[in-house]
Amino acid sequence: MQKGNIGVTTENIFPIIKKFLYSDHEIFLRELVSNAVDATQKLNTLSSVGEFKGELGNLTVRVTLGQDTITISDRGIGLTGEEIDKYINQIAFSGANDFLEKYKNDANAIIGHFGLGFYSSFMVSKKVEIITKSYKEGAQAVKWSCDGSPEFTLEEVEKEDRGTDIVLYIDDDCKEFLEEARIAALLKKYCSFLPVSVAFGKKKEWKDGAQVETSEDNIINQTAPLWTRKPSELSDEDYKKFYHDLYPMSDEPLFWIHLNVDYPFNLTGILYFPKVKSNVELNKNKIQLYCNQVYVTDSVEGIVPDFLTLLHGVIDSPDIPLNVSRSYLQSDSNVKKISTYITKKVSDRLQSIYKNNRSQFEEKWNDLKIFINYGMLTQEDFYEKVSKFALFTDTDSKHYTYEEYQTLIKENQTDKDGNLIYLYANNKDEQFSYIEAAVNKGYNVLLMDGQLDVAMISMLEQKLEKSRFTRVDGDVVDHLIAKEDKKANALEADKQEMLSVAFKSQLPKVEKVEFNVMAQALGENSAPVLITQSEYMRRMKEMANIQAGMSFYGEMPDMFNLVLNADHKLVKQVLADEEKACAADVVPLKLSIDDATKRRDELKKKQEGKKDEEVSTAEKDELNELVEKLDELKMKKDSLFIAYAAQNKVIRQLIDLALLQNNMLKGEALNNFVKRSIELI
Known part of the structure; x- marks a missing residue:
């Protein structure tokens, strides 16, 4: 049996891990299950190239709850004693204080930077054991144990099968992670689409008025989610079903875009246009970001343009590291390329619907316009692309492109100074009499009742040449569009x-x-x-x-x-x-x-012309x-x-x-x- 100290130059690495290194304790499960999946995929690769000649057998990764333990088991490549020493025992930090100072505001960046996924286990554990046996022929199984101090033990043990079991002895202040419902929820959040089957306990069924376990594994993930498959293999129903799997309580999406690019970066995913009723903020952050099918975050600002954070769906890219930080996203060139690509795909998809099926586009316009208007207001290049097919809607529910509408009103709604006057209402019922008066005069009135229409009006007055927007109740009908100079007052x-x-x-x-x-x-x-x-x-x-x-x-x-x-x-x-x-x-x-x-x-x-002192007091009085x-x-x-x-x-x-x-x-x-x-x- 070998004893030793983990190779760090400070005694207090574990308090740092517990307090500062991971901003969110629950990600320990993501890290450990992802490691198990990686080990399994590596064995698959070795088998496919002939370097591993044994039977692969059942490769399911298993998560098991004990009375005070969580165990994550795999049948992947396993580790030798030398590999444990190299990958687990040698954490080379220059010093805890330097480390803390450098990374205190961006803890998430460190995990990826130092490859510390395994050490997230100490956030929730008082003791961690690794029992592992390498796939290599004649390998000796070993057990590594550490209680959250720099001291560890490493000993030879008996283990029948290759692979790794990581046993977490859960800390007293983290007992929530021993609840079945809590672990099930975390696995659903982080591991739903991992590429290797992950089992959490057994499936249950109702028998004699109670739930009883069956002998069948409870597999918690889809190993080949929709975005990893070819669009030609998928039906509209497949896309809709996947949307409802992601967002169970949502209305049916308007339509979707299947992303698939492998140059100059890797990106797959499906983005859905949801039905948006009113509140922009409530519908943000519904895009889930994955890295090789491992869930990373649903806070995707910086990866997709701000206006597209209103979309729902999934983006998966191995070019975005798993443990991603805000500062990384803002500076990385791949991320900027991804953002540009997604904007182009969205505008191309909208344009193709407009060109190929204008009536369908008009039907969906009220739901679509919040995305399009938000994009036009916040991104110049998006305005340039979509202003050719963005629509106005009048109070009779007829739709016009900007160009069509200019042609429609040019003759009758140009004022004496040559300005095109766009009349609009924002409430058909409340402004009914004003609309009626304008229509009786031969004018057309737009309905602009969207929550971004006020901002759109201001922007369009700058973009559209010699154009002005006037609400239909902004003046009496004869003065809404000044055709000649105003006459003198009607009364003395x-x-x-x-x-x-x-x-x-x-x-x-x-x-x-x-x-x-x-x-x-x-x-x-x-x-x-x-x-x-x-x-x-x-x-x-x-x-x-x-x-x-x-x-x-x-x-x-x-x-x-x-x-x-x-x-x-x-x-x-x-x-x-x-x-x-x-x-x-x-x-x-x-x-x-x-x-x-x-x-x-x-x-x-x-x-x-007189100064104050030149005027007599009598006159002033x-x-x-x-x-x-x-x-x-x-x-x-x-x-x-x-x-x-x-x-x-x-x-x-x-x-x-x-x-x-x-x-x-x-x-x-x-x-x-x-x-x-x-x-x-």
């Missing part, structure tokens, strides 16, 4: 003022909402009152919801225009009644305002008194209009109808509207 200033003060006074108080009231000539057949919202301010607020650094727009109040149609008989009637009711009090006030304004303007003109007097007179005049408005039910009814049409009438205000409607009827 004092009449504008009478109406705006009266209507503004009756607007309900809505939190974080401000209204600007104005009168415009909209034609006697248009609605008496309309609510519009500035395209710029609304878009800034919408962008604030999805873009960091714009939150100050989100805090600003919503700004709406309440537009009174000066041509409508109801508004005309309100104005005539208001003039009549307020005339006796307003006329003398107006004379006083005119006199005070005239004197104020004279004083201001007199003081023009008189000017201040006039300003105060004008404020007071205006308040008196406004109070007359407000008093009139308070008892005019038509004003409040017209306001509430406009608010109701925009889904802005709620609570007490809605209740009052219903009562008033009944009274008026």
Whole structure:
């Protein structure tokens, strides 16, 4: 029996392994089962080239739970005593402190770097034994044992069969790994597609109301998963079944892409386009990354472009090391090539569906557009590829490519400055009357109700020449597309003022909402009152919801225009009644305002060009008194209009109808509207 110290230059390698080396304790099982599979595949290779002439027999790798042990057994090439000494006992570190300092932030990188897969066993074990016998003729079986200190023992033992058993004596603080369900879950996560059969216990069946073990091995993996097979051998049903094996609760995928390339890097896999309802984030990180059928991670940022992290499926590449680190992924040239290749494959697949079956492409557009829009927004080369077949959808559910749509609207939706105006709605029901008004005028209205459409609009205004997007409720229909310079106001200033003060006074108080009231000539057949919202301010607020650094727009109040149609008989009637009711009090006030304004303007003109000290105190005082007097007179005049408005039910009814049409009438205000409607009827 040989005793010795593991070849490290420090006493505390094991605490380092336990605490720092592996960021996730559960990967010990992946490492040890992968090693067993490697040993088995090596024997297969030796047999195929004639270097091993014995019977291969059953090569299943077995994971067995004892009372306080986990054993991983294989019938692979095994190890000699010399090989144990070389591969297990000689861990050459320059010193624990240097090691810790260098790798403390990137523990995962070390495993691959130092080939330390076996040592992950000490994260969960107080003692580890290796009982092994080499495939070589006449080899002596040996047992290596270590209790988590640098001391080990190595002795000759009897072992009938070639291969290796690794026995882990599980630590008291890791007893969870002795639970059958926990190990079954880890094997499913990491080992589902290993290329050699892995058995965990026996299959169970129901007998007399209880589950009993059968004599059949419980094989936990598919050794030849779908992505390792040729597409020509597979049916649509095979692809769908595999998708449901990976994501049991998901809807059927839209379609898939089978990846298979062996130059300039090795890559296989299947990527699925899932149905995405709304939340982008919830559907990220569903692509599983494998290295030679060994599960690595489902955090694939850096390997696939950001927008394709929305896809589901599997990527397998031996060119990405098993123990992969973030920094490695960001700097590795193979990874960059893989990313470019996947982007190209996706855009080619989308284009082929568009070209070969446009109606199918249009049917799936609502589900596809989140991927395509996300890609166009985040990757310039993807925009260039797909902008030829990306689609707009109008409010009649018709689809157009960007080029087709420009042709459709060019004649009727070009403004006086030569800009192409794209009108859009983001809610067909809420904006129905605005859409109808635009369509009646011969305009086409796009439906842009996707969660990325706000960002798409901003990008397309930069990409598409002389183009501007305007929401259909951004202005009254006659002003949405300015064909000529705006005419002067429909009403004289004092009449504008009478109406705006009266209507503004009756607007309900809505939190974080401000209204600007104005009168415009909209034609006697248009609605008496309309609510519009500035395209710029609304878009800034919408962008604030999805873009960091714009939150100050989100805090600003919503700004709406309440537009009174000066041509409508109801508004005309309100104005005539208001003039009549307020005339006796307003006329003398107006004379006083005119006199005070005239004197104020004279004083201001007199003081023009003078320094402050050159103006007499008397003149300064008189000017201040006039300003105060004008404020007071205006308040008196406004109070007359407000008093009139308070008892005019038509004003409040017209306001509430406009608010109701925009889904802005709620609570007490809605209740009052219903009562008033009944009274008026």
